[in-house]
Amino acid sequence: MITILGLGSLLSERSSRMTFPELQNFRLGRVPNYRRVFGHPASIFFQRGIANLETKEISSLSAEPCPGHAGFVCSVFEVPNSDMMSENGVPSLAFLEREEEFNILPDVVYHGLDSPDATGTGILCTSSDDDTYLSRWGKDHFQKQYGQYGVDTIWGWKRDSGLRPCAVYLRHCYLAAKSMGEVCFSSFLDETYLVDRETILRDYIASNPKVLEVQPPPELVGRYSG
Template sequence: MKSVVGYGSLLCERSARETVPGLTHFRIVEVPGYIRIFNKVGVVFFSRHKADPSTRQIASCSTRKAEHATIICSQFECSDEEYLALYEREHRFNWVEVETRHSIEGGARGLMCTTSTDLEYRQHKCQSEQDYHTRVGQYYDGLLWRDDIYPFPRYLAFCLQAAEGLGPDVLNNFLDTSFLADGACSIRRYLDRTPELKEWRTMDTGYHYPR
C-alpha cells in the first residue's frame, strides 16, 4: 500500500475516487514546509482542452519547498498498482515523501508531487527523444517548467471548488499558500485582479483533473 497526498483537484474526494477508485481512508492533513505553485505547463490542457498558448493561461499546480509555509492537503491510501498508474499519469513531476499532520491521528508520511525541471525530466524520466515526443512534444513544444505562466482557468476553478468543499479554513489556506509561477503573487491576489475569474464558484469546469 502507498499513502498519497493530494493538493489540487484531489482535495475533492469524489474526484480522487475517480482518479484512484480503490483509495481508502480519505482525510484532510497539513503538510508543513511547502507552498503550491502554478508553474508547470499542463500538457493535458493542450491534448484535451484546446488551451491557447498565447494567453499563457496554461499552468497546472505543483508544490515547492517553503520553510515557513503549511498547506492543507488530502491524504489517502491506495494499492501499489493504483499508485503506479497515478505515477505514470503524473509523469512530469517529481514525487517526494513528506511529513503530514492530522488533528486526531498525529503525524505520518505520504507521497506528493513536487516541482521538477525540464533538464531533470528529460534526463531521468524520458527514455528517449521519441518517448518525450509521445508524452509532451506532440502536444506542446516549449518549456514545461516556467515562471511566466498563469493557471488554466477551469482547472483553477475546479481546485478552488474542491478546497471550498472542505470548508473555509481549507479554502483560505489554498488562496494564501498558492502562488503564480513567479512565486510572489498569491492566488488570492490573482483572483482580485482577474475579473473573468471572479465567478469561479459557479464556473462549469466540465471535467476532472489529476493531482
C-alpha cells in the same frame, strides 16, 4: 496501503475517487516546508483542449521544497498499492507514466489537521526539471507531449514569465477546495502561489474574476467540476 497527499483536484473526495475509486480514510492535513505553485504547464491540458497558450493560461499545480514555509492544507488518504510503489519505496513505471512530469517523493511529512501532533508521511508530486524529464522519457516523447503544442519547457518558466493557471483547472481546484470547508478553502486561496512565488491565488482571482466563469467542454464537465 500507501498514503497520498493531494494538493489540487485531489482536495475533493469526489474528484479523488475518480482517480482512486478504492481510496480509504479521506481527511485533511498540512504539509509544512513546501510551497504550492502554479508553475508548470500540464500536457493533458493541451490534449483535452483547455489550455490557452496565447494568454499563457496553461499551468498546473505542483509542490516545491521551501524550508521554513508554513506549507498548505492537503488531502490525505490511503489507496491499495497495486502498481504504484515498489517494495523499496520507488515509484513504479506505471505511476511515473501517470504523473510523468513530476518528481514523486514517497516520504513527505504531513500533520493531521485536527490533531497537529499526529504526523505521518505520504506521497507528494513535487517540481522537477527538464533534464530529468528528457533523460527519463526522451526528446521524442517531449515533442509529442509538449513541443507540438508550442511549449519548449516544462519546468523552466521564470518568475517574470507571466505563466498563468489553466482557467478550467483552476476553477476545478477552487470548487474542490471550497467543498472541503473554510480551512481548506482559505489555504488554497492564501497558500497557493503563481509562478512569481509572490502573488497568492486570492489576489489573482480578485484581479481576474472571470477565470472562475470558464466552463469545461461538455465532455469534461464531470471531470472538471470540483
